[in-house]
Amino acid sequence: MLLNTASGRSEQTEVEHYGRIARLLNGPRRQVLELLDQHGPMTLEDLLGHWPQQGSDEVTRHAVQRRRMVSSALWKLEALGFVVDNSGKLSLSDDGRSALREDSLSSC
Numbered sequence: 001m002l003l004n005t006a007s008g009r010s011e012q013t014e015v016e017h018y019g020r021i022a023r024l025l026n027g028p029r030r031q032v033l034e035l036l037d038q039h040g041p042m043t044l045e046d047l048l049g050h051w052p053q054q055g056s057d058e059v060t061r062h063a064v065q066r067r068r069m070v071s072s073a074l075w076k077l078e079a080l081g082f083v084v085d086n087s088g089k090l091s092l093s094d095d096g097r098s099a100l101r102e103d104s105l106s107s108c
Contacts, residue, residue: 024080024099025099025100025103026073028069028070028072028073029073029076029077029082030100030103031051031052031073032047032070032073032074032077032083033077033082033083033092033096033099033100034100035047035050035051036083036090036091036092036096037092037097037100040091041086041089041090041091042089042090042091043088043089043090044067044070044071044074044088044090047070047074047090048066048067048070051066051070074090077096080095080096080099081093081095081096082095082096082099083096
């Protein structure tokens with residue numbers, strides 16, 4: 001982190017900024033943002049319906065764990081301001097779209 005001598009505040013370097021975004025967007029969180037970006041506003045049920053599945057028996061065996069994982073990811077993304085819940089319809093905020101774009105750039 002660099003110190004801006006004029007303001008006395010620290011400023012993030014580009015590497016630190018992308019590193020911070022990468023830490024915030026783990027696999028499930030990134031997947032939620034990508035699905036909302038691709039499909040627009042959705043309910044939790046819609047989101048779970050679009051969630052990638054590994055195989056046919058995976059649907060029933062891991063449904064509870066998947067719901068918990070997606071709910072946890074949504075809670076964190078809402079707290080970060082990346083996702084907005086408007087009466088049960090979840091959508092990507094401008095900050096969420098920006099974080100997703102920046103995360104994509106940092107992984108190139």
